Amino acid sequence: MRILIADDDRVARLLLKTTLESFGHEVIEAGDGAEAWSRYKEEAVRLLVSDWMMPGLNGLELCRAVRNHGRTPYTYIIMLTVLGGKGSYLQAMDAGADDFIRKPLDSDELAARVRVAERILGLHTEVRQLEALLPICSYCKKIRDERNSWHAIETYVQQRTDTSFSHGICPECYETQIEPQLRSISGPAA
Amino acid sequence: MTDSVRAQSFESTQHQPPIDVAEFYGAMHEAGLTEIINELIETFLEDAPNRFNAVVAAVEGAGAEEIKAAAHAYKSPATYMRAHELACLLHEIETAGEQGDATRASDLLPYLRQNHEATVGQLHAMLEGNGRM
Numbered sequence: 001m002r003i004l005i006a007d008d009d010r011v012a013r014l015l016l017k018t019t020l021e022s023f024g025h026e027v028i029e030a031g032d033g034a035e036a037w038s039r040y041k042e043e044a045v046r047l048l049v050s051d052w053m054m055p056g057l058n059g060l061e062l063c064r065a066v067r068n069h070g071r072t073p074y075t076y077i078i079m080l081t082v083l084g085g086k087g088s089y090l091q092a093m094d095a096g097a098d099d100f101i102r103k104p105l106d107s108d109e110l111a112a113r114v115r116v117a118e119r120i121l122g123l124h125t126e127v128r129q130l131e132a133l134l135p136i137c138s139y140c141k142k143i144r145d146e147r148n149s150w151h152a153i154e155t156y157v158q159q160r161t162d163t164s165f166s167h168g169i170c171p172e173c174y175e176t177q178i179e180p181q182l183r184s185i186s187g188p189a190a
Numbered sequence: 191m192t193d194s195v196r197a198q199s200f201e202s203t204q205h206q207p208p209i210d211v212a213e214f215y216g217a218m219h220e221a222g223l224t225e226i227i228n229e230l231i232e233t234f235l236e237d238a239p240n241r242f243n244a245v246v247a248a249v250e251g252a253g254a255e256e257i258k259a260a261a262h263a264y265k266s267p268a269t270y271m272r273a274h275e276l277a278c279l280l281h282e283i284e285t286a287g288e289q290g291d292a293t294r295a296s297d298l299l300p301y302l303r304q305n306h307e308a309t310v311g312q313l314h315a316m317l318e319g320n321g322r323m
Contacts, residue, residue, distance in 0.1 A: 010233050011267040018226050053262050082266060104269050107221035 001118060002026045002044060006036030006062060007051040007080065012103070016049060016080075019107050023114060033057025037065050045075065047117050052081035052092070060095040067096035074124045076117040080105070126160050206275075208309040211316070214272040228320055231313050234267050241267065242306045245283065249295045257287030257295050273309045276302075 003025050007013045010031075017027045028043055030036035034056045040048065048066060052059040063077055079092040082103040092100050098120070099113055134156075135144040142150040154165050169178060218224050241264035248260040261284035268277040279302045286295040 007266075008263065009266040009270075010237055011230060011270045014226065014230055014233055015221075015223065015270060018223055019221060022222060051266075053259070055259070055263075082262075082269060103266060104217075107223075 001046050001114075001121075002028065003047045003049060003114075004028045004030060004036060004039055004043065004045040005049045006030040006033060006054065006059070008032050008054045009051070012051065012080075012105075015105060016110075019105070019110055020049075020114070023111060025114070033059065033062045036062055040066060040075075041069075046073065046121050047076045047078070047114070049078045049080055052079055052088075060091065063092070063095040063097050073128060074121065076121055078113060078117065130160060207312055208273050208275055208305055209312050209316075210272040210274060211312075217272070228317060231271075231317055234271055235310060235313055235317075237267060238264075238306065238310055242302070245280070245302065246299065248287075249283070249292065249299055254287045254290040254292065257292065258284050259287075261287060261295075268309070271309070271313070273305075276305045276309050279305055 003020055005013060005016050005020070005027060007016065008031055013029055013031075017029060020027050025047075028039055028045065030039050033050070033054045036048070036050060037057055039045075048062075050059045050062055054062075057065070059079055059081070063079065066075055066077060076099075077097045078099045078101055079097040080101050080103060081088065081092075089100055099117070101109060101113060129146065136142070136153075137144075137150065141153055143153055143156040144150050145156065151159075157163050158165070215224075215227070218227055218230075223230075241260075244260040245257075245264055248256040261280045265277050265280040265284060268280060279298055283295045283298050283302065286292070286298070
């Protein structure tokens, strides 16, 4: 995953970058909020990890700018700060942050939070796919998935949602499909 | 804690090494980041003088917001280096800035200078011990 990190502290950035790269991610660095905003507009990043207090554009302002930009696919935002308390947490969430990590960073905690971010971004992608136009066979009504294989509509929906199917027969199909079969079984009326 | 008690506590810890070396190396080992320890120390040492001078300049001449911002900016790297006393002093100065108490921030400057110099000295020694410099 491509991750943008924004922190004016080079020590924090070095630790964060090395840790995220050790998890197998590609990291883009920004030394303050304004640079992060500029890089964000240029690069397709899925996750933004930003410090709160930075000169110029601070973390909250950066967060609001990203949300107002409204880019798709969704950008997950983790705020990083030495600030504590419920007030700070709520302020970050109101600005559009998805998660919040306290400094100094704990690598296990960061790994767990990034896994959650990946899971949620994956769900966002699936929802977008479901909302988008689905390629469907004109004859058998199978749906083509992102791996180019075809699935019955029930299988496709069940694999991506919590939906279970309860099979029934609509009035039109009852008339055109079931009634003729019943008639053929019972034979011509006397 | 009153100001005088806090000042005494800063004085009383001056003989202790400013960096908790065991905690620092332990955290780096646990995170699998031992290969960047020297780079991390060098980065801190490159930035620390400017960070410290910014705090001094803010306390001596600028307003409360500048004191708060400068102290906060140095607190983050100090925290990562496990320089607890330095981070604590910077937190105190940041809080003083937040409260508009420039006198309190000014009173803490001598302790900050002492601790900053001790921290930098210890980090240089750590680099030498690691075969650098």
